[in-house]
Amino acid sequence: MNTIExxxxxxxxxxxxxxxxxxxxxxxxPADLGERLPGVAVDFSHGDVNATAFEPTPGALEAFVQxxxxxxxxxxxxxRGDAAIREKLARDLAAFSxxxxxxxxxLILTPGTQSALFLxxxxxxxxxxxxxxxxxxxxxxxxxxxxxxxxxxxxxLDYLNGAGHAGLDLQQLESAFEQGAKVFLFSNPNNPTGAxxxxxxxxxxxxxxxRFGATVIVDQLYSRLLxxxxxxxxxxxxxxxxxxxxxxxxxxxxxxxxxxxLGVAFGSPRILQRMxxxxxxxxxxxxxxxxxVLQTWFSEPAGWLAERIDKHQRIRDALLSVFRGIEGVxxxxxxxxxYLFPRLPELRTPLPAFVRALRLQxxxxxxxxxxxxxxxxxxxxxxxxxxxxxxxxxxxxIAAMVEKHRIS
Amino acid sequence: MNTIExxxxxxxxxxxxxxxxxxxxxxxxPADLGERLPGVAVDFSHGDVNATAFEPTPGALEAFVQxxxxxxxxxxxxxRGDAAIREKLARDLAAFSxxxxxxxxxLILTPGTQSALFLxxxxxxxxxxxxxxxxxxxxxxxxxxxxxxxxxxxxxLDYLNGAGHAGLDLQQLESAFEQGAKVFLFSNPNNPTGAxxxxxxxxxxxxxxxRFGATVIVDQLYSRLLxxxxxxxxxxxxxxxxxxxxxxxxxxxxxxxxxxxLGVAFGSPRILQRMxxxxxxxxxxxxxxxxxVLQTWFSEPAGWLAERIDKHQRIRDALLSVFRGIEGVxxxxxxxxxYLFPRLPELRTPLPAFVRALRLQxxxxxxxxxxxxxxxxxxxxxxxxxxxxxxxxxxxxIAAMVEKHRIS
Numbered sequence: 001m002n003t004i005e006x007x008x009x010x011x012x013x014x015x016x017x018x019x020x021x022x023x024x025x026x027x028x029x030p031a032d033l034g035e036r037l038p039g040v041a042v043d044f045s046h047g048d049v050n051a052t053a054f055e056p057t058p059g060a061l062e063a064f065v066q067x068x069x070x071x072x073x074x075x076x077x078x079x080r081g082d083a084a085i086r087e088k089l090a091r092d093l094a095a096f097s098x099x100x101x102x103x104x105x106x107l108i109l110t111p112g113t114q115s116a117l118f119l120x121x122x123x124x125x126x127x128x129x130x131x132x133x134x135x136x137x138x139x140x141x142x143x144x145x146x147x148x149x150x151x152x153x154x155x156x157l158d159y160l161n162g163a164g165h166a167g168l169d170l171q172q173l174e175s176a177f178e179q180g181a182k183v184f185l186f187s188n189p190n191n192p193t194g195a196x197x198x199x200x201x202x203x204x205x206x207x208x209x210x211r212f213g214a215t216v217i218v219d220q221l222y223s224r225l226l227x228x229x230x231x232x233x234x235x236x237x238x239x240x241x242x243x244x245x246x247x248x249x250x251x252x253x254x255x256x257x258x259x260x261x262l263g264v265a266f267g268s269p270r271i272l273q274r275m276x277x278x279x280x281x282x283x284x285x286x287x288x289x290x291x292x293v294l295q296t297w298f299s300e301p302a303g304w305l306a307e308r309i310d311k312h313q314r315i316r317d318a319l320l321s322v323f324r325g326i327e328g329v330x331x332x333x334x335x336x337x338x339y340l341f342p343r344l345p346e347l348r349t350p351l352p353a354f355v356r357a358l359r360l361q362x363x364x365x366x367x368x369x370x371x372x373x374x375x376x377x378x379x380x381x382x383x384x385x386x387x388x389x390x391x392x393x394x395x396x397x398i399a400a401m402v403e404k405h406r407i408s
Numbered sequence: 409m410n411t412i413e414x415x416x417x418x419x420x421x422x423x424x425x426x427x428x429x430x431x432x433x434x435x436x437x438p439a440d441l442g443e444r445l446p447g448v449a450v451d452f453s454h455g456d457v458n459a460t461a462f463e464p465t466p467g468a469l470e471a472f473v474q475x476x477x478x479x480x481x482x483x484x485x486x487x488r489g490d491a492a493i494r495e496k497l498a499r500d501l502a503a504f505s506x507x508x509x510x511x512x513x514x515l516i517l518t519p520g521t522q523s524a525l526f527l528x529x530x531x532x533x534x535x536x537x538x539x540x541x542x543x544x545x546x547x548x549x550x551x552x553x554x555x556x557x558x559x560x561x562x563x564x565l566d567y568l569n570g571a572g573h574a575g576l577d578l579q580q581l582e583s584a585f586e587q588g589a590k591v592f593l594f595s596n597p598n599n600p601t602g603a604x605x606x607x608x609x610x611x612x613x614x615x616x617x618x619r620f621g622a623t624v625i626v627d628q629l630y631s632r633l634l635x636x637x638x639x640x641x642x643x644x645x646x647x648x649x650x651x652x653x654x655x656x657x658x659x660x661x662x663x664x665x666x667x668x669x670l671g672v673a674f675g676s677p678r679i680l681q682r683m684x685x686x687x688x689x690x691x692x693x694x695x696x697x698x699x700x701v702l703q704t705w706f707s708e709p710a711g712w713l714a715e716r717i718d719k720h721q722r723i724r725d726a727l728l729s730v731f732r733g734i735e736g737v738x739x740x741x742x743x744x745x746x747y748l749f750p751r752l753p754e755l756r757t758p759l760p761a762f763v764r765a766l767r768l769q770x771x772x773x774x775x776x777x778x779x780x781x782x783x784x785x786x787x788x789x790x791x792x793x794x795x796x797x798x799x800x801x802x803x804x805x806i807a808a809m810v811e812k813h814r815i816s
Binding site: 008012048056061068074112259274277278283284285 | 427473479520523531555669
């Protein structure tokens with residue numbers, strides 16, 4: 001077996017969010033499938049951007065159409081994106097993150113946040129390197145590290161016991177750096193748990209990275225969807241060595257603009273320059289006309305963001321209430337974002353089969369916890385950016401299914 | 409110096425098409441700049457998609473807007489793209505290429521043709537591998553191979569002497585395979601020369617690949633823009649080992665849809681499956697709403713393509729006539745596509761300075777030949793998908809500049 005084959009053997013996507021339809025091709029209804037639980041289908045693997053749930057930001061399509069009419073200058077931007085849009089976003093992201101951003105040197109537009117993540121990792125991690133990765137965290141982080149031929153050093157997040165902090169094991173992080181990790185990659189708020197790192201945790205991450213000369217890539221995709229009264233500390237505002245920090249964001253979640261494939265990375269000019277070079281051979285640029293939609297980002301109508309957060313908070317609380325009514329479920333209250341990551345009680349059905357039964361029998365799609373951590377085989381992730389009533393009914397069906405499969 | 413730094417040192421983009429604006433930041437007008445040659449600015453580094461030149465396919469924007477209104481199902485497609493759109497394109501691409509295509513297993517939608525190329529190379533080439541690359545050919549081919557840590561084995565294209573064929577040195581290709589090249593990557597029509605490979609060349613490429621068990625990636629981006637009376641042979645129609653061929657196309661050139669970032673790759677299910685796995689961590693998917701625009705591809709209004717080809721042919725012939733009026737210029741008549749790659753007479757100014765003078769003094773942007781081959785330091789590439797009159801006037805200014813810089 002040669003190297004390229006080995007490389008791809010590790011890169012499974014069958015259980016990745018959104019791929020259920022593909023997994024389902026030719027899928028036969030199991031003979032032993034129990035009675036169906038009726039209800040509106042809910043796909044918790046990603047947010048619902050339809051009119052009955054959370055539509056894209058007002059004005060997004062209009063900005064796109066204006067971009068098309070602008071013609072060639074919008075279709076063929078620099079590889080790192082349209083200069084005027086970068087200047088606008090640099091101001092917004094500086095205000096948001098509390099540290100100046102140069103639109104010319106410290107910001108790149110990418111085809112989605114996933115691309116920003118790929119470019120950041122590929123620009124800092126070479127084969128044989130060591131990278132510290134949180135468990136649980138966004139499923140692609142681990143796959144990116146493996147694909148680069150690098151070695152992952154896991155750092156546990158004790159999210160179920162983290163009152164007032166996310167629960168990162170900072171001793172494990174220090175140990176990872178001592179073992180030679182050059183890069184630390186993590187999401188804040190954490191995907192899948194919604195945990196937000198406390199000031200003390202961010203400051204210690206920054207201090208450790210500074211001490212060991214390590215690069216930190218922080219995926220802040222959900223950092224705008226912050227619930228009432230929750231503090232949020234930007235790593236780039238705390239870090240001494242700004243040249244070693246790259247922050248990743250995008251308008252695909254809170255703003256429901258995923259269909260336009262837009263992301264940004266900002267920070268270290270040295271790493272950003274590499275990312276631009278790499279983007280030139282990976283995808284050339286973020287979709288030109290779509291870039292124009294970024295003019296609506298951080299410029300939403302007054303009150304729009306507050307209302308969107310409030311609606312999510314009410315769904316969050318309703319779903320938490322159903323989950324906490326299930327005996328043996330443990331679930332953290334997310335401080336930001338739209339993910340829930342409940343730990344289920346012990347079931348007599350293995351997780352993959354239970355997740356499949358949820359889909360086929362209860363019309364509910366969730367993502368198995370094993371996508372996020374090898375230690376989360378008892379957990380499921382839900383993106384609750386959904387229609388409120390449909391989501392509550394779907395979680396009630398999950399509760400009923402847990403009872404059916406519970407070890408009695 | 410560590411590996412990642414070395415890797416990026418090789419990955420220059422300063423002279424890449426479309427990056428001139430960035431190179432120009434802070435650029436001072438040279439003191440010795442001669443008199444300006446007045447005229448409408450023409451940027452030959454890429455096609456002009458404005459109304460005065462070649463606008464996007466009719467109905468493209470309408471298809472996009474319908475995609476937005478379709479909502480979540482269009483925003484969140486499978487990683488390899490919307491199933492119904494893949495089925496439609498599979499039929500069209502089968503008819504176009506003369507060999508069946510399975511929409512389910514043999515086709516992937518990507519964010520631009522560049523992404524298709526990246527995914528195909530990254531799915532077949534590992535560090536230490538050898539890859540046969542044509543000189544001259546699309547500038548990213550070489551960079552992709554280098555970025556994978558693979559070794560390029562050049563194969564020369566004698567495009568200036570290729571009457572009735574492209575001019576590939578098939579003995580060099582055979583030798584490359586003998587030396588262990590596992591992959592052969594080339595564009596047909598050739599970028600930058602517009603040469604189309606003859607049936608005999610395609611059949612010999614297929615036979616050699618078959619004999620050595622090598623994979624062939626063929627970039628057919630411009631294969632629809634075929635001039636009157638020119639034959640075109642699809643490698644995938646000739647190749648015995650269909651599992652070793654990936655064809656790449658997209659609607660960004662002939663159809664002027666570059667602003668939507670759309671490409672496709674089709675062929676070997678084994679390689680396509682890897683490409684999908686990789687796309688999951690590189691960009692997730694082609695922009696969801698943009699995918700809807702592919703419904704217009706191969707379904708343009710009657711006569712639209714013929715008219716577009718005819719207009720390009722007339723520009724091609726007008727520019728060739730100006731170039732051939734310059735003493736010492738050699739240029740191949742492109743059989744397809746919208747590139748011209750004239751070899752200039754000997755100048756007293758090195759090519760980079762001459763290209764810069766063209767831009768600053770004559771308002772004409774071209775791409776230096778060295779982006780395509782180390783042996784093309786005397787050539788420039790022009791994308792002539794431009795306003796007819798402006799393009800002719802710009803090439804007349806190039807002619808005047810050649811006279812100013814000619815070794816007398």
